[in-house]
Each structure stands twice: as C-alpha cells, then as structure tokens.
Amino acid sequence: MPSCLLFFSIFLLLFPFSTQLQSSQAWSLLRIQRLLNYPPFLSNWNNYTDICYAEPNPYVTVVCYEESITQLQITGNGTSPPLPRNFSINSFFTTLTRLPNLKVLSLTSLGLWGSMPTKISRLSSLEILNMSSNFLYGIIPPEISDLKSLQTLILDHNMFTGSFPEWVSSLSLLAVVSLKNNTLDGPLPDSVKSLDSLRVLDLSLNSLSGPLPDLKGLTNLQVLNLEGNYFGPDFPSLGKKVVTLILRKNRFTGGLPSDLTSYYMLERLDISYNRFVGPFMPSLLSLPSMRYLDIAGNRLTGMLFQNMSCNYGLAYVDLSSNLLTGSLPACLTSNLKNRVVLYSANCLALRDKSQHPNSFCLNQAFAVGILPHKQKKESVHKTTVAISVVAAVAGAILLVGLLMVFFLRRANTRKAMKRPPRRLIVHASNGYPSKLLADARYISQTMKLGALGVPSYRSFSLEELEAATNNFESSSYMGEGLHGQMYRGRLNDGSLVAIRCLKLKEATVPRISTATLS
Numbered sequence: 198m199p200s201c202l203l204f205f206s207i208f209l210l211l212f213p214f215s216t217q218l219q220s221s222q223a224w225s226l227l228r229i230q231r232l233l234n235y236p237p238f239l240s241n242w243n244n245y246t247d248i249c250y251a252e253p254n255p256y257v258t259v260v261c262y263e264e265s266i267t268q269l270q271i272t273g274n275g276t277s278p279p280l281p282r283n284f285s286i287n288s289f290f291t292t293l294t295r296l297p298n299l300k301v302l303s304l305t306s307l308g309l310w311g312s313m314p315t316k317i318s319r320l321s322s323l324e325i326l327n328m329s330s331n332f333l334y335g336i337i338p339p340e341i342s343d344l345k346s347l348q349t350l351i352l353d354h355n356m357f358t359g360s361f362p363e364w365v366s367s368l369s370l371l372a373v374v375s376l377k378n379n380t381l382d383g384p385l386p387d388s389v390k391s392l393d394s395l396r397v398l399d400l401s402l403n404s405l406s407g408p409l410p411d412l413k414g415l416t417n418l419q420v421l422n423l424e425g426n427y428f429g430p431d432f433p434s435l436g437k438k439v440v441t442l443i444l445r446k447n448r449f450t451g452g453l454p455s456d457l458t459s460y461y462m463l464e465r466l467d468i469s470y471n472r473f474v475g476p477f478m479p480s481l482l483s484l485p486s487m488r489y490l491d492i493a494g495n496r497l498t499g500m501l502f503q504n505m506s507c508n509y510g511l512a513y514v515d516l517s518s519n520l521l522t523g524s525l526p527a528c529l530t531s532n533l534k535n536r537v538v539l540y541s542a543n544c545l546a547l548r549d550k551s552q553h554p555n556s557f558c559l560n561q562a563f564a565v566g567i568l569p570h571k572q573k574k575e576s577v578h579k580t581t582v583a584i585s586v587v588a589a590v591a592g593a594i595l596l597v598g599l600l601m602v603f604f605l606r607r608a609n610t611r612k613a614m615k616r617p618p619r620r621l622i623v624h625a626s627n628g629y630p631s632k633l634l635a636d637a638r639y640i641s642q643t644m645k646l647g648a649l650g651v652p653s654y655r656s657f658s659l660e661e662l663e664a665a666t667n668n669f670e671s672s673s674y675m676g677e678g679l680h681g682q683m684y685r686g687r688l689n690d691g692s693l694v695a696i697r698c699l700k701l702k703e704a705t706v707p708r709i710s711t712a713t714l715s
C-alpha cells in the first residue's frame with residue numbers, strides 16, 4: 198500500500214497545478230472576499246498573492262488548472278452568524294459564475310443567507326457542490342438540474358423548504374445527495390429510482406412523509422439515512438448492498454422483512470423509535486459486517502438465548518424498550534472492550550430492576566398481535582442466516598475490496614481516465630465519485646481521501662469470480678487460512694486477486710476478499 202501511495206503522489210507532482218491565474222479570476226476571488234465581509238481566514242488574499250499558490254489553510258482550498266480555478270472551498274468556523282443585511286446572495290453568485298471552470302465548490306458555515314439564485318446553472322462544470330451550514334432558504338432551485346456533471350450535492354443544515362426535488366432524476370451521475378436538516382416536506386418521489394449511480398442518500402431531519410418508492414433498483418446504494426421524518430408504514434425495499442440504514446424516529450410499522458438477515462454488508466442498522474412489531478431476528482446480531490444495531494423503542498418480540506452468537510465486530514447494541522424475553526446472549530455480555538450493550542425495559546430474565554415481568558411482554562405482544570398487521574413471520578433459526586446468505590449470493594452479488602487495484606489502475610494508464618463515468622463509479626471511494634478521483638490534477642489529496650466514510654469496494658457477480666478462478670479449480674487453490682479457503686484468480690481486466698471463501702455456519706460461501714497479488 199505505501200508504495201502505491203508513493204507512486205500516486207509522484208504522479209501528482211508530474212502535473213504541476215497551475216501557471217498564472219487569469220487576472221479576472223483573481224479579481225473575482227477578491228470580490229468574494231469583500232462580499233463575505235473580509236472574514237479573518239481570507240486575510241491572506243490580497244492583490245499580491247498568487248492565490249493558487251497560497252499557503253495551505255484549514256479554512257480555504259483553491260486549486261487552479263491551466264489559468265483557471267477548478268476548486269474553491271471556503272469553510273467558516275462552524276458557528277458563523279448570518280452575514281449582515283447588506284449581503285446580496287445574488288451578487289455573490291454572479292461573482293461565482295465568473296469562475297466558469299469550477300468543478301468543486303464548497304462554501305460551508307459562511308453565514309450565506311437568501312434564496313439560492315438560479316444562475317448557479319451557469320457553473321456547468323460543477324461536479325461537487327457543498328453549501329452546508331448556511332442560511333439558504335426557499336426551494337432548491339430546479340436549475341441545478343442543468344449541472345449535468347454534478348455527482349455530489351450537499352445542502353445540509355440550511356432552511357430549504359418545498360418537496361424533495363423531482364428533477365434529480367435528470368442528473369444521472371449523482372452519487373451523493375445529502376439534504377440533512379432542512380425543512381423539506383412531502384413524499385420521496387418515484388423519480389429517485391432512476392438514480393442508478395446513487396451511493397448515499399441522506400434526508401435526515403426533515404419533514405418528509407409517506408411511503409417510500411421501491412429502492413431495490415438502486416443497486417449502488419450504500420447509505421440511506423431517513424432519521425427524523427414521517428416516512429412509513431412499510432419497511433423500505435432496498436438492494437442488498439446497503440451498508441448503513443437509518444430509519445430512526447419515523448412512522449414505520451409492521452414486521453421486519455425476513456430477508457434483512459441476508460443484508461450481508463450491513464454495518465449499521467438503526468430502526469429505533471418507530472412502531473415495528475413482530476419477531477426480532479437475533480441473527481441480525483451475527484450478520485458478518487454488523488457493528489451498530491439499534492432497535493430501541495419498538496415492540497419487537499421474541500426469546501433470546503444465552504448461546505446465540507454475535508458478530509465479533511459488534512460495537513453498539515441497543516435492544517431497550519421492546520418486548521424481548523429469555524436471557525441475554527452471553528456473547529453480548531462478555532466484556533469486550535468498548536462494546537456498548539443496552540437492553541433495559543424488556544422482559545429478559547435478569548436479576549436487576551431494568552426489566553418488566555414476563556407477563557407484561559406477553560400481554561403487550563398479544564395486544565400487538567391483534568392489530569391488523571401481518572405479524573407472524575417464520576421463527577428464525579440459525580440455518581435461516583446461512584440459507585438466506587446463500588440465496589443472496591446465488592442471487593448475484595459478491596463483494597471484493599479492491600482499493601489497491603483501484604490505485605494501481607488509476608495511476609497506470611491515462612486511458613483508464615477516459616472510461617465512461619458509470620463504470621468508474623463502481624470503483625469509487627470515500628464518497629467522492631471517481632470520475633473526480635480520476636481527474637487527480639484538479640482535486641486535492643484531502644478531497645480524495647474525503648469525508649463520507651463510505652467503504653471502498655466494487656461488487657463482483659459469482660459468475661465473474663467463477664470465471665476468474667476457472668470455476669474454483671484446484672490449480673487456483675492457494676490454501677486454507679484462519680477464515681476460510683483462498684483462491685487465486687485473474688479478473689477480466691487482468692488484475693490478479695485473491696478470493697477468500699468465508700465459512701458462514703453450515704454453508705461455505707465465497708465472500709469478502711482480498712488484496713492484489715501483483
């Protein structure tokens with residue numbers, strides 16, 4: 198890995214960022230400084246600095262390429278009050294449109310206020326737009342749909358109103374949409390279904406409501422955060438690659454879908470404070486990727502046993518305020534450092550005062566049972582996990598972490614950069630769409646190693662892995678390690694990989710892999 202990174206940095210050095218910035222663009226930056234009321238963190242911008250080569254500064258990043266600014270990031274210090282009354286968002290955006298080659302525009306916590314001008318559509322090269330933590334209000338301008346290269350749209354912590362923008366469906370490259378903590382209302386339109394590239398959808402802390410469209414077709418979706426809205430009643434229908442699913446504080450009711458136990462990439466599941474009823478599947482505790490499970494504040498039933506198993510990486514479990522009976526699984530109580538386990542207000546057989554008597558849970562469960570919800574799901578046995586995981590795998594998708602391959606191939610050929618973006622997004626990392634990562638000259642290192650914490654991977658079908666290993670032929674067998682059998686393989690594009698087959702209970706399933714061999 199270090200050698201790859203080194204190679205990559207050298208690659209960056211070979212392409213110096215800029216010559217002299219066009220004077221009109223330099224002038225625009227000085228005007229931005231004035232419109233922002235000369236904030237202290239821009240104090241080193243003046244007539245004599247070449248802003249493209251200015252001292253690095255945690256508040257400001259300017260990246261230039263061939264005499265123009267391609268990236269402008271200014272971050273205030275978090276608690277900035279609104280700019281004074283004489284601030285004009287219109288003049289501010291007019292000035293921004295004088296930087297027509299901007300690919301990355303991030304203006305956060307600057308106290309910008311007003312309704313976002315439609316002339317934003319003139320920044321037609323924009324790929325990342327982050328205007329979080331300002332005081333922007335009104336509707337999100339539909340003219341954003343003219344920004345055909347847009348891949349990341351982040352408008353968190355503002356005061357936008359209106360419904361979720363239906364027009365997002367015309368932005369086919371969108372990978373990240375985050376509209377957290379605004380006052381959007383109404384339903385999530387069906388048009389989101391066509392966002393094939395979508396990896397992150399964060400709509401938390403709004404007033405959105407109603408049933409969700411079927412999101413199964415969003416096969417790249419990894420993060421869905423709907424916390425603090427009025428969505429419901431049915432559990433969302435999602436592709437199996439979801440890593441983070443947060444439904445906390447909505448109006449979901451009914452039972453949990455039994456195939457939840459086959460979401461083998463799920464790391465974080467928070468369904469707390471809804472009105473879910475019916476059986477809790479203890480096998481969620483042992484999902485191979487699960488780290489954070491919060492089901493608190495529902496009316497989930499079921500009996501837990503001491504001998505149930507948990508995923509080793511499980512760091513946080515909150516089962517509080519449900520109708521669970523039986524005993525707490527030993528794997529939860531075994532004092533693993535830093536693991537948090539909460540379970541008060543159930544009917545577990547414990548010698549402390551945190552639990553209701555068994556009869557409470559039975560009565561409540563009975564009361565829930567006569568509600569007109571389809572409730573009785575088949576009881577969950579350990580084999581269910583194995584079977585459903587096998588089903589999931591047979592159904593299509595396997596996961597291979599290929600960050601190394603990604604770096605090597607990115608650095609290797611300029612040709613790779615010219616691939617169609619859809620394909621590249623499969624290799625994306627860090628929440629930044631990789632079309633951008635490919636344009637390394639435009640984007641700073643921090644940007645590339647950016648912020649959203651989305652795991653880097655691409656998926657392979659079982660067929661692809663079979664092809665790579667000649668159907669798991671014995672000559673590709675490398676041996677058996679602690680975690681299962683290893684096979685060597687060559688992917689379609691020539692990359693050498695190791696493929697590890699994990700043992701999941703009874704079944705042996707080719708799963709998470711791998712590092713490159715070359």
Ligand SMILES: *[C@@H]1O[C@H](CO)[C@@H](O)[C@H](O)[C@H]1NC(C)=O
Pocket residue numbers: 231232234281283284
């Ligand atoms: C806005 O008003 C402040 C005083 O409140 C003044 O210092 C500043 O120059 C004005 N800004 C603009 C852009 O007119």
Ligand SMILES: *[C@@H]1O[C@H](CO)[C@@H](O)[C@H](O)[C@H]1NC(C)=O
Pocket residue numbers: 243244
């Ligand atoms: C910078 O340039 C502008 C116009 O070109 C001029 O009005 C201003 O006084 C200059 N500022 C400094 C500090 O030289």
Ligand SMILES: *[C@@H]1O[C@H](CO)[C@@H](O)[C@H](O)[C@H]1NC(C)=O
Pocket residue numbers: 274277278
């Ligand atoms: C943050 O901004 C406020 C007002 O704009 C200023 O008083 C304060 O010193 C700033 N804090 C830091 C850490 O820069």
Ligand SMILES: *[C@@H]1O[C@H](CO)[C@@H](O)[C@H](O)[C@H]1NC(C)=O
Pocket residue numbers: 354355356378402
């Ligand atoms: C939501 O945004 C407001 C400003 O619009 C901010 O004061 C508040 O802290 C944010 N809430 C959360 C939970 O981030």
Ligand SMILES: *[C@@H]1O[C@H](CO)[C@@H](O)[C@H](O)[C@H]1NC(C)=O
Pocket residue numbers: 502503504505
């Ligand atoms: C776990 O314990 C329960 C009852 O204590 C028992 O019925 C069950 O067979 C056990 N399961 C395993 C896998 O040992």
Ligand SMILES: *[C@@H]1O[C@H](CO)[C@@H](O)[C@H](O)[C@H]1NC(C)=O
Pocket residue numbers: 272303305306327328329330349351628647648649
């Ligand atoms: C958007 O800006 C906020 C505030 O500066 C930052 O915390 C967040 O990481 C940014 N998001 C991305 C993807 O750059």
